[in-house]
Structure formats: structure tokens, C-alpha cells
Amino acid sequence: MTSPVQVVTAPAVTAGTRALVRYGLAAVGVRMLDAGAGVGLLLVAAHRLEPGTAARTGGLLVALYTLPHLAGPLLARRLDLARDYRRLLGVAYGLVGVFLATAAWTLGRLPVGVVAVLVLLAGLGGPFLVGGLSSRLAALVPADEVAQRRAQGLDATIYGVAATAGPAVVAALGGWWSPSAAVTVLGGLALVSAVVVQLLPRPTAPEPASVPRVRDVLPLVLRDPPLRRVNYATMVTAAAQAGLAVVVVQLAGPYRVEPSTAAVLLAVMGAGNLVAALLLSARPLTGDPDRLTTRQVAVVAGCFGLCALAPTFGWGVVAFVAMGAATAPFVTATFAARNTYAPRDARGQVFVTLSALKITAASGGTALAGLLVVLGPSLLLVVGGGAVLLAALATVVDRRVSARP
Template sequence: MGALRSGTLVRYLLTASLVRTASGGAAVGLFTLTVRTGGSGGAALGGLLAALLTAPYVAGPWLAGVLDRARDGRRVLAVSFVVFGLALAAAAALLGRVPFLAVAALVTVAGLCGPLVTGGLSSRLAAVDGWDERGRRRAEGWDSATYGIGNTFGPAAVGAAGAALGARAGVLCLGGAAAVAALTVLTLPVAAPPAKGPAGPLRVRQTFRIIATVGPLRRVMLAMALTALVAGGITVVATTLGHQLTGSADAGAALAAVYGFGYLAASVVAGIVPLRGEPERTSTVLVAVSAAAVACCALAPGYAVAVVTFAATGAAGALLFTATLAVRAVYAPPKARAQVYVSMGALKMAVSSAGTALAGTLMGLGPRTLLGAGCAVTVFALAGVLGDRRLSGRMNSILPQRWNSSRRNNSRALPSEIS
């Protein structure tokens, strides 16, 4: 059984690494290709295409319902990976050769598959039976690492392929990687079929109600949203701070890369040595660690210290994300697992994108000021989580004993009652 689970994890990690590398490099590849083929307006058009890859994430909760209702979720994922790869490859092949609106439509189609590439695929790992607690935490750590691999090696892969074969070929290679992932995802175990009748998959508004009423999910969603706002702008801030500290633009880019390296390294460590303890409490501690790390970035007196603090901030972000995966695995109802995963992930992606835009807009205030504001936002997230937990505890303590007993009796059947 142990060998079977190990084989499942290896196939999952191969699938996730392939498709998330394609997703992670797509925006950079399209932007680079558009700049090279679009003339003076190429940068603006490239930015628009990059935005179209993330904007459709708002449709994630509806798309996730299809995955939860499917008898074989692997097929839904395989189709979405193929569509992503084909749409991305077609956009690259036709860019500059057909009207731009046609290319934009293809990129939007690829973007619609994004929620299934991220939270949708992660939900399948949570649905695999037979994991013990330690094995599941290890798997979640490695799953987090695949996000780091995609965001780190995706742009690097498209750059390397582009340097050797041209920018268009680089994006085509990403489309091919997604197509290969469509094949490997079919080798994963089939999850339990969805429930029938009234107990079947939920509507989108019911999914949001679960996130709002299940205490651990609600609190982790608050932490995810606010820390994603900070994380979305951290690489922009790192680039500017590194430039200020050394006078070198390359040093600024390297400092941003250090953040990504810290994220990836911590994810790998979490895969080898899984996080322990109750996942919601672990995530709360990691929010506090993230706040301290961002504060250290703001106070870094020189470049060498900044390298250490930004690596630590990336590492804290990776461990926090791993802990949030564990919270979703424990508290998301099986009948709405994909919807919970994707809905929370879609909100995180949207807020992260807003953080990137906000950091760029407010950069005139200075990178240290923005890092200080980021620390304040993270502390606010921590206060919100602790306040919500305390309030929920008080409300539970004053409920009549009979109602509390009823809640305990029903907690296994209806996770949405947990506060």
C-alpha cells in the first residue's frame, strides 16, 4: 500500500509540475512574444494578454462544480489541460497573423482553465483515499512545491526555449507540456463518485456559505486574502528595493528571484518533513511569522540582509500556503471539495493580482513604506483570525447545552456547522 501511495504521489507531482509550469510561464511567454511582434504597442497588448490569463479565475467556483459533479474528475481535468494547451499554442501561433481580438479570445479560453490547473487539481490530491495523516501532510507540502516549480521554472523554461528556438516556439512548448499533463492525470486513481440526490454537489452560493460558516475555512480565507495582497506586490517591491540598495537593476531582479527561491525551498522541505499539528493553528502561527518576515524586509539595512529576509518571507509564504491546503483538506465537505478549493484559490489569485497592481501604482511612496504597509496588513489579518476564533468560542460557550450536543452529533455529517 505504501508503494502504491508513493507511485500515486509521483504521478501527481509530475502532472502538477508539467501543467503548472505551463501556466506559470504563459504570461511571460505571451508578453515577450507580443513585445517582439507588436511594435510600439506591444508592451500594452502583452500586458492585456497576461491579464486575460488571470481575469477568468472569477469563474472558478462555477467551473469547480463541474469537477465535483463528474463521475471521473480526471477526465474533466484532462480536457481542461488539453484546452489550455491548445488555446495557448493557438494564440502563440496566430499572434501577429490574425486580428488581435481573436488571439485575446483564445487567451481568455486558456484562462478559464486556470482554476482547474490550480485548486481543481489540488482537490484531487485531497480526494485520494488511503493516506495517513503524515502522508497527507507530506503530499500537501509537495503539492505546494509544484506551484513554486511552475512560477520559478515556467518563465525560465519559456526563456530558454525562446532563446534557442524563438519566443513563439517557447510558448508552443508550454502548450505541449499541458497536453502531456492531460495524459499523466489520467493515470491517477479515480476518486469516489459524487453523491446522488439532495446530498449531491452544492450550488455556488451554498459553497460560499460553507466557506463563510465553517470557522476554520472562514478564518483561513481571511488570512489567505490579506497575505495574498501583500505577496502579490512583494516581487515588485523587492526589485525596486534591490535597485535602491545597490544601484543595479540586476540586483533588484535577483532579490525578487530570492523570494521565489525561498518559497520553493520551503515547499520542498515541507514535502520531506511535513507540517505537524492542527492545520488551522499552524496557519495562524505562520501568518504571524509572515508579518515578522515582511517587517524584517522593511528594516533590512543592506543588500545581504535583504537577501536573507526576502528568502525567509518566501519560505513563510510557502509554509502558510501548505497549511491552508491542509485546512481545506480537513474542513471542506467532500461533496463540495473542488468548489471550496477553487473558490478560495480564485479569490487568492484575484487579490494577489490586485496586490501587484497596487504595488506598482504606489511605488512612488518607496519600497520600505510599502513593506511597512504590508506588515501592517498581515498583522491585521492575524488580528482578524484571532478575533474571529475568540468570538466563535464565546458564542459556542453561551449556546444551550442541548444545541451544543446537537452540533457535536451532526458535525461529522455536516462540516459546515463547524465554527
């Protein structure tokens, strides 16, 4: 005889699984677009424009695409207030895909100013592709810790897949077909995601009076101790890891390999990230998200030391795989912290605000690494690891000070 518990819970589990599958399909498409857009715009510029202006124009377009992330907190309140967030996300994904594809086909054929406006408009949807979508994940799964952590591991896996697959698709299609066609394919994925996101469970409409105003969210992030700690720990770690793109090219000399071969280190880092994220989906992290974040930041700092000490290219591969593997639980811990400590009615704003600050820090980290390149790759890795370790120690001190009566 079937027990009543089995009759009640089986459909719920099935519905939850369907929701996660649909979330995953929607997230992969838009995050591949977000990860591949910059590479695609640079390739289109190189293909269509004169060599003297291609790099400058391509860089400008990439900057215009990422710049609107800073307006994310303003846009995210619309997400928290939306009676049905699925429609808002669908419209945003569709517009990003259409504007980017149009920009790719018109670059070199219309004035650069027109193309720049198209890219800027596409960038306005950027916050909804990353933090905006992640902020909806907690409501799709049961509230228990294991289910939430497993879902966060899935989200980290999707980020890892997209970060690798987006640029890879652009590179492959750009060579076989054309860079414009490659960007158009990514835009098509965004349109598919716009449809799939409509299949997610219907949300409960929020009470407008309970949704914090934009001007209150940043003070909340800075004032709430756990959110504050995850914010600056994430910013420092993102800045240090963003500088690795500069460092790996500089490692070609000490490792006695070609720069293109040295760039493989970033690829193996992505592979380590992906494998670790898959493992976390099967065996979720447990424990307090605040302390987990501190622990994982410290592990990432140690991996910087391993990369600095690696004497040969082979050992460098091992060290960068470890760096990627350490990044997955770090990202998962920060997702858990955001979900746990963000007010339910401001979750979208908190996610997008933290994402915007992270992206800003990453851009600054890349620029700073370029300025400090004269120090040499090993010393740059030590500096980056030292900054990350200081961030981990700061969270420990912050936690003890905050706990005092």
C-alpha cells in the same frame, strides 16, 4: 514467516506512492504552463508587435488569461459532479495547451480580437490547473494526518518548482528559439499532463444530490469559521506578497544596484520557498490547520519587517530568503485547512473558490503597490507586513468569538 499485516499494506503503500508520483508529474507540467503563460504572452507580443502596442496588447492578453479564474466556482462544480474527474481535467489541460499555443503563433498574424478569444478560452481551464487539481490530492493518500501533511508539502513543493521553472523555461527558450516556440513547449507539457492524469486511481462517482450548488459554496466559505479565517488570511497575505514584485525594483536605489540585480531578490525568495517546501515533504507540519495558518501568517508578517529593515543588498537577500522559507509552511497550512474543513463533496468548489479569491487579491495587491510606490520601498514593506499582521490578529479574535456559546 510474513505477517498478514505486511501482506496487506505493502501493495497499498506501493499504489499510493505511484499515485503521488503521477500526480506530481501531471501537476508540474500544468503549473509550469500556468506560471509561464503570462511571461510568454508578453514576450510574444514584444517580438511580433510594434513597440507602441506590444506592452498594451500583451497586458490585455495576460489579463484575459487570468480573468476566467473568477468563474472558477462555476466550473468547479462540474469537477465535483464528474463521474470521472480525470477525463474532465485531461480535456481542460489539452484545450489550455492547444489554445495558448495557437494564440502564440497567430498573434500579429490574425486580428487581435481573434487571439484574445483564444487566450480567454485557454483561461477557462486555468482553475483546473491549480485549485482544481489540488482538490483531488487528499483522496490519493491515506487519511492519517502524517500522510496528508506530507502530500500537502509535496504539493507546495510543486507550486514552488513550477513558479520558478515556468518563467525560466519561457525566458531561456524565448531567447534561444522564439517566444512562440517557448509557449508551444509549455502547451506540450499540458498535453503530457492530460495523459498522465488519466493514470491516477479511478475515483468513486459522487452522489449528485450531495454536491452543493454554486450559490451555496461562497456562503459556506464565509459562514464556516475555519474556512472563513483561512480565506481572508490567504487573501491579505497574497495581496501583500504580490506587491513585492513592485517593491524589489524600487529597492535598487537604496541598495545601489541595477534594477535587474534587485530582481534577484524575487529569485532567492523562490529558492527559499522551494527548500522549505522540500523539508516539509520530509518533516510534515503537525497540529490544527486553523491555528497553524494563524501562526504562519504571523511569521510571514515578521519577514516583511526583516525585509524593510535590511540595510544592504546582502542583508536583503537574507531577508527575502527568509520570506520564501516562511511562505512554504504558510501555503502548506492553508492546503491542510482546505482539506480538513471543506465538505468532501464540495472540495473542488471550495479549493477553486479560495484560489479565485486569492488570485483576485494578488492582482489588487500588485495594482495597489503601484499606486503607493511614492511611499518608498521600506514603507511599502512596513504597510504590507502590517496588513498581514492584522490578518493574523483577526483570525485570533475571530476564533475566540466563534468559540463563545
